[in-house]
Structure formats: C-alpha cells, structure tokens
Amino acid sequence: MVKLAANLSMMFNEVPFLDRFAEAAACGFKAVEYLFPYDFAPDELAEKLNAAGLQQALFNLPPGDWENGERGLSSLPGREDEFMESLEKALTYAKALKCPRLHVMAGMRQHGANTETYVANLKKAAKRAALDGVNLCIEPINQRDIPGFFLATTGQAVDVIEAVDEPNIGLQLDLYHLQISEGDLAMRTRALLDRVEHIQIAGNPDRHEPDIGEVYYPFLFDLLDGLGYQGWIGCEYRPKGETKAGLSWAADYGVSV
C-alpha cells in the first residue's frame, strides 16, 4: 500500500511552517518531509511532529550557501570539513526527530564538483551515519530546475552508490526529475528499485499535483505496490491552488480533506 508523506517545504504554504504539521495530519498524512529544519530548534520540531502523530520521513543536510547558489557540499573539493560538520548538524536533528534517512545534496559543477571528492565524502559520511542508524540518499536532479547540479542521472547515481559501497546509502528517486531527465519511468523504477531508499513525486512538467500533467501516477503506484515497495512517497509538489483543494488525487491512498 502506497504511503504518502507531505512535503512541508512545498505543501500547506497557506500557514506558517510550524503549523503545517497539524494541517498535514488532519488530512490523513502519517509522515512529513521537508528540505531543511535548521531555522527551528530540534525540540520545537519534535514537539510539533509528536503532537500531530507524524513520522519524519526525510530532510536534507545543510546545503552550504543556498542564497549564493550552493546546492550541497558533498562533491566540492576543499569543503570536506564543512561537509562533515553539516552531517553532524543533520544527525543531531535526525536523532531528535527520529528520522531514519537524510538526503545529501551533491553540489554544483560550476563550483568544482568532482566524483572523487563526492565518493570519498559519501563513504566517510555513510560510515558516520551508520553509527546513529541513519541511511543516506542521493538524488539526481534535472538540469532545467538546477542547471549544473552535479548529480544529473540515475546511471551516475548508481555508479556513485556502487563506488561508495556502504550498506546505508541509496537512491532518492524523484519521479518528477526522472521524467524530465530520462523518462521511461516504469522501466527505470523497476530496474532501480533495489537501490531506492526514498521516492518523491509531482506532476510534470509544472511540478503541481500528481494528477495534473503528463504522468499517470496511479499506474506507477500499482507498479510500486506490485514490486513490494514499502518506503515513503514524498509529495514534493507546489500546489496549483490551495493545498487542500488539490488533494483529491490522494483519496485512494488514505489522504483526504
């Protein structure tokens, strides 16, 4: 059975961030994800999560200087210490939020990203995260949304995961990005599933609700069920209008308003 997690960076933007937990739970979501928790204290977030009876499915490591275009540190030579510090910060939050997985963003080609640094950093980070029982994921992102993002395709991600060769690193399969970059969603999902740690969805090409656009998600959900996928599916989309008004697509999966 498909398990949907609300992405609180994009959904429920009608209310302040800390109020989005209760909104998501009221609609029937059992888990949430978001980009970054770092504007708030871990205890404050844990209290919101617990009060709403939600699980924390995923969040990202600090990405570096976001305002100035940084999108992760893990592949940037000369930033290794900063990267490990960012991991420690994320692990502190993961512990407070009982979050079993973290997304490690790759970084930008134009900032000097390279595979050797990426693999070495991920290996060290995976070993450290394993001590806390946390898994890491890497996510290929399409070059239209983030031109120059270092991790561009699932093939590259699989090569990196194989080179890192640690049991707690896997793929964050965002089907919105995959549709733009590679297509052939069902066949690729089937081939990649044993590497997948987390899935995200949105309608293509505008990143609105999954029932708006060119991808037919009910087919992919049935496929995932048939393949025995047990993980979360993060709803990482920008609602076209009001969040709740656009949730009817999720009624068959335990979410309604």
Ligand SMILES: O=C(O)[C@@H](O)C(=O)CO
């Ligand atoms: O797909 C995305 O944009 C996110 O999952 C992310 O973590 C980076 O922006």
Ligand SMILES: [Mg+2]
């Ligand atoms: Mg994503």
